[in-house]
Amino acid sequence: MNDRDLPAGLTALDRPNSYIGRSVARPNLARLTQGRGQYVSDVVLPRMAHAAFVRSPHAHARIKQINTDAAKRVPGVIAVVTGAELATVCTPWVGVLTHLKGLKSAPQHAVAVERACWQGEAVVAVVARTRALAEDAAELVEVEYEELPAVTDAETALDKATPVIHPDLGDNLTFERTLDAGQVDKALNESDAVVETTFLFGRHTGVTNEPRAAVADWNEGAQRLTVHHGTQAPHMMQNIFAKHLGLAEHQVRVVTNDVGGSFGIKVHVYADEMATVALSKLLKRPVKYVADRIESFVTDIHARDHRVKARIGVTKDGRITAFEIDDLTGIGPYSVYPRTSGIEANQIVNLVGGPYACPNYRARARVVFQNKNVMCQYRAVGHPIATAVTEGLVELAAAKIGIDPVEVRRKNLIADEAYPCGSAAGLKFEKLSHHASLDKLIAMMDYDRLRRDQAAARARGIHRGIGFAAFIEVTNPSAAFYGVGGARISSQDGATVRLDAQGAVICHTGVTEQGQGSEAVIAQVVATSFGVPLDRVRVITGDTDNTPYGGGTWASRAAGIGGEAAWQAGKALRANVLAVAASILQAEPKALDIRAAAVVDADTGRERIGLDEVARIAYFRPDTLPPGFQAELMATRHYVPRAWPFAFTNGIQASHLEVDTDTGFVTLLDHWVVEDCGTVINPQLVDEQIRGGVVQGIGAALFEHCLYDAQGQLLNGNMADYLVPMAAEMPDIQVGHVVTPTGDSEIGAKGAGEAGTAGAPGAVMNAVNDALRPLGARSITVMPITPGVVLQALGKSE
């Protein structure tokens, strides 16, 4: 991993004027603070029409008849289109991956054909001059339904008596995975204590501030489709639009400017977005669709909703002997395309027990169909559940044998010297830092003082709790995640860097900006590896016509993978530009370097020629260069991790909170995180990723829940009834770092986007239990932990 351009002993990151590790402000922020963003919701095109959808009011119903006459008569209505009609333009899809063995699903259409399988599934599309008109007309569409029995309870979805949602599939089982490592039964038998409990995680959803949005523009003359799309993965969507509309990929351009929040919500294929694109093709004009908030609640993917029966064994001196879990999750009527809805359960199996040196681990996960909205990957996929289960068990076990929760972790976390090593589930760890992270966390939170304060408060009748959650996080995924399963989801990413005619550099990258700061990070990397001040770098993202092929933003890959590609591209362009400069200066390229936008003597740093001058000569006076010499002022490099399937990161969180035992209300007092994402390119951006992630995790722990009734009706699909974290309830969040770079890349960065969400729910749950334990309360293993749940645990309500 040594940069050959550098003296021995220095790494790539020691380049002069390095921006690596500096908290520079993001280049796109001034624009956004002035209301000058361009979100898809803002896009207006000539001749643009608006789509609205008639959606099924039933969780499961046969569509017997559709009458669109009255709707079609509304002035301003352009088209009213049924599923069968749209199916002539857009083929259905099936969300399966071959490496998740046995995973099955049924064909899903852009607009339901014959049958609606969840409340909110689009049944008819209406296109009109304005959205308001389209909604008016949608109300006039008459749909006659025959209600079918709704399968809503995951627990009984596999029972013989339960109807099978897709009879062709034979049963309601989407996917099942089992794992048996070491000797679980023997280990449990030999344990001094075994804790067994059931964890329940509520279904929740992303609630991106800007709802999903697409403006599709099929140009019949050019035979090209342009889709302005609020997505995390433009190239993936290019492939999917092409595939299902019968186009070649080069006929499709996906443009993604500003996106009002994603978090995994906007990395999937949504039926109404596919319908919007198909409608544009059908009508030969731009069509816009922006989900309203109610539509978001019933159609944005939901996540979590797992029931995990779990056991842990422990010896009386605090050694963990075994973990065992049985996970059940209901994912709606379809496995979501193209990433599938088997991944979250699969991740839980992979991740439970992951931080600990415990060889005995047995797991089963079952994923079942049901007539509710679809579930799929949302920020930190599986991690919050695996972490809450693991860490919940660890603290319950520690309490049972009477040792401190910090002590039990010191005894069992994989030693920092043990790497490289693997986990019982078969994960491979290059190098983690659990103990260093724990030490740092304990120091940051002043643990002993906090325990003393807790005891003092307790004496005054104030019940505070401290809870921990150690975690590992999957980042920088290789092709092992999706590619090997047959999905055309790129794990590699590319970057192209070119010198402009004034000596500035433009970087085109395949990763996307969702607000996490990719543009800043890519700019820092390129400025450093090429050798210019940051204000001489412009980054272009989110346009399949103008960026190298790449995967976009998911699984915390933008900095680690996109950043490394940009690093290599910057280096390559530096070599090219130095070749030009050397020929101008009649010097050896090796004796030169680029620093602060000038070509300098590598040894002395003395300026030889400015980049603007190099550019001027190369572009406008190439006749003055030696015969046969051709300047190459654009370089492209690609990168994909090869040595490790994933770059695991690690960290630990702690929550400090107070429980009002009369009302059941939880007040968050403090939250600490120590995480290790390898090389930190921009500390401020990493910290803010962590903080934002923590608050999403807190939402899951305390507030957020998509509540369904037994008929499959969502009861709280609006922001008044579905609670999200707001400023007043959230604590300040202190973030610390341990830095263990990955050796798989020169920059050594791993991902940081999901660590906050991974650990926060478990830490909060453990803190609540820590507060209530001396009161003889039952342990809480249910999320969200509402006041009602607290009072129940205290025996104060049913």
Added chain:
Amino acid sequence: MTAHEITLTVNGEEVREAVEPRTTLVDFLRDTLGLTGSHVGCEHGVCGACSVRLDGAVVRGCLTLAVQCDGHKVETIEGASDSGAIADLQEAFRTRNALQCGYCTPAMLLTAAELLAGGGVPSRAAIREHLSGNYCRCTGYHAIIDAVEAVARVRAGATS
């Protein structure tokens, strides 16, 4: 639906337009006037993304009808930016990374500016309380509180 003619001042410019009675202020600003800096997050008064100034007070653009603004003064983030009145706050948001996707930001800035206009240095709890009607899914709020607090301190220092 019959349209009503309304006359109002938007960011200092007089505007005369015909609007349907059901058109909300935020839709009017975005769709009719092209002022897309005001955002729509929920259309039912909870997220605060649509907040704008009506006669100087911050209101929900999705709970206000355009026809109600006949004869009144509306200011949006575009106007507040161009006037330079909240430049210090915008700069603090930028340097503190108090926005990620930026969707909540225009409304968050106007709401924070309202608090800061009261003068003094509000406590972090008071800042949190004042901003608690503005949903931000990205930041976790901590950085926003930092930015607002920092501006309050600077402004207090400058006036004292």
